[in-house]
Amino acid sequence: MKPQAVVFDIGNVLIHWDPLPVYDRLIGPARRQVLFDAVDLFDMNRRVDLGEPFAALVRATADAHPDWRDEIMLWQKHWMEMASPAIDHSVRLMQALQTKGIPVFSLTNFGIETYELAAGHYPFMRAFDRDFISGHLKMIKPDPAIFAHVEDTSGIDPAALLFTDDSAANIAAAAKRGWQTHLFDGPEGWADRLVKEELLTKEEAH
Template sequence: MTTDIRHIVFDIGKVLIHYDPHLPFSRLIPDETERNWFFANICTHDWNIEQDRGRTWAEAEALLIKQHPAREEHIRAFRKYWHEMVPHAYDDSVAIMEGLIAEGRDVTMLTNFASDTFREAQARFPFLTKPRGVTVSGDVGLIKPDIAIYETHTKSFGLDPAATIFIDDAPVNVEGAKAFGWNAVLFSGPEKLRSDLAGYGVKV
């Protein structure tokens, strides 16, 4: 591939840091069947993604508690124990990102993340402050794979789409980036990432 990559954009969750809401809830709702039902019907992905879009936790909790008053404790536990859902970084991925920065590469981040939990994550994982900057969905009121968030990031950081490569763990977000005009690769592990970057002429 002969693409001249000058900008490298990282997703964060499941690329640089681990995320799994089952971690605290395996303690709070020990029965696996009940826990899966809770995530499928109450604190759903679609409910959580609206906090990534900018809805406050207070609004989000109030909405669900009105619908499921008997589940108030578990609903509030989602934010209360959020820190347990992100227990560690992916050290190999972080090393790749830090190596690119050390080489002088232009590295930024684009993430679906609630504003407050992202700041909490930055405090816990200082490497999240090392790239040139970040677009946080909760700050801009847009979420991947909306084309508008890739456009916002491009304009904010002065990127050339054709010279940009994006790394994300979700196929739909990778396709969204490609639809906007970025190059993009699906993250499935550090060795595959090294190989994918090398294919674009980016050695790490």
């Protein structure tokens, strides 16, 4: 079935997201490793993605770990550095699809405040035909419920949704529901997939 809508993850598909190089630069790799072993900052981020307030949660986490307070607060101060730069080729693919009248949705694990922060830097994040943002929905990938919500809200047959994500777990969850999927490992491969599905020509995709 030819896809009727294309669904993009955002982090590491449309923008880079990785806190580790930022912390390595700020406090050094060795101290960063000790910090991340002592404090589960990725779980803190997961809670943000589930809708908890970003700034308040970072402060609460810092207060709960006074020995690491300054380092934890770097997560808020330097967050945009962790979410950069944009993956320009992926952004062009999104825009090329929309130019041809193909609906493009976001389906992303992203906090409410952090999404607004990122969208202020990346205008394309306000250009999706539909937004499915975990912080607002209070559920995150790969929970099947978030995929069901996309289906129910869009009214599109799961088999007519083409989804790209850099997470194998998220791709597996979508495929289990009958979605067409592409495990993102770079924009060139994604461009080739869009050409294969006859959504874009080679000239439009590259």
